[in-house]
Ligand SMILES: Nc1ncnc2c1ncn2[C@@H]1O[C@H](COP(=O)(O)OP(=O)(O)O)[C@@H](O)[C@H]1O
């Protein structure tokens with residue numbers, strides 16, 4: 489029976505779905521390392537766990553290692569696997585695995601996925617398409633880069649997430665502003681990239697023993713950066729039913745090669761990429777973990793297959809049987825708008841329920857009194873599914889134009 493440690497810094501719903509799936513696997517003994525006290529975990533899940541170790545900072549590999557040693561008693565004296573889904577955890581997890589002699593991605597491989605400048609350098613060295621970039625250690629580096637590639641540019645932290653502190657820069661004046669708000673320093677460099685015009689997509693995969701055995705494509709409507717720049721836009725994402733389309737040929741070729749270059753061996757990955765109006769593509773970034781923002785849920789609905797459990801089995805038993813896509817699935821992310829610090833109401837729900845109720849398979853709706861998250865994922869989501877992509881696209885369009893989450 490494998491003894492498994494799940495490092496889950498926070499008991500967030502999205503994370504607990506993965507923990508639950510791992511705990512539910514037959515013949516697996518699971519313990520958690522977390523920053524949360526036991527009572528933050530639902531009773532049924534707590535009952536399914538063999539151990540719980542609390543740390544001050546789960547992103548510190550030495551704290552993870554010490555916590556795992558504490559859990560040895562509860563795990564029959566031996567740990568076989570250590571897993572975790574959070575993006576910033578991937579490097580500390582790899583470091584802790586080395587210290588404990590556990591299998592999994594090496595620190596070098598984890599860094600290939602975490603450090604966006606290193607990732608782009610590697611991809612370009614291997615002839616894979618991506619935006620020109622510059623990891624600026626000082627303002628002059630950024631100015632020289634702007635001189636070379638022109639505007640617009642994108643400025644972002646080299647290991648960011650959720651498009652936080654990520655901006656489009658359209659002119660020299662805006663670049664000067666960006667350099668004032670996020671001044672690049674040798675000890676805190678800032679990433680500048682050529683702005684890629686086009687549609688944004690994801691390419692999500694499963695890799696087993698270095699072979700890429702499953703892939704999915706989803707379309708972002710619109711790009712997360714556009715959502716953040718325009719407070720009235722509610723984001724949506726959908727998985728087309730068929731991805732067997734010549735317009736996806738370039739990513740179906742480049743995506744798996746990029747994973748080889750970055751050193752992907754076992755796990756789910758989430759790649760973001762752009763398709764320019766002329767059909768050419770640019771890989772944007774790749775994460776060596778299950779996708780966030782309900783994408784794992786969307787994958788599950790589109791394939792009638794539990795990807796949470798699929799991921800857990802893959803990481804613990806190294807088994808995966810690729811499912812077939814049976815539906816198109818999509819999510820609309822409803823977002824608080826207006827002036828005020830709290831949500832005072834949600835309009836349009838009854839209308840959507842009447843019109844689209846049959847397509848809705850899951851939802852999480854904002855509650856009155858809730859504070860806005862300020863992210864492109866907004867305050868809640870509605871997931872729809874149908875065998876026809878057109879129906880899903882239209883449903884998402886109706887949801888985002890009908891539902892209004894009011895601040896007051
Ligand atoms: N080079 C680029 N060209 C155009 N848009 C970009 C570029 N880089 C990032 N973006 C936009 O910013 C968003 C966030 O950037 P990303 O690199 O994906 O960081 P994060 O890790 O925060 O998701 C992307 O989803 C995309 O919409």
Ligand SMILES: [Mg+2]
Nearest residue numbers: 650651760773
């Ligand atoms: Mg991203």
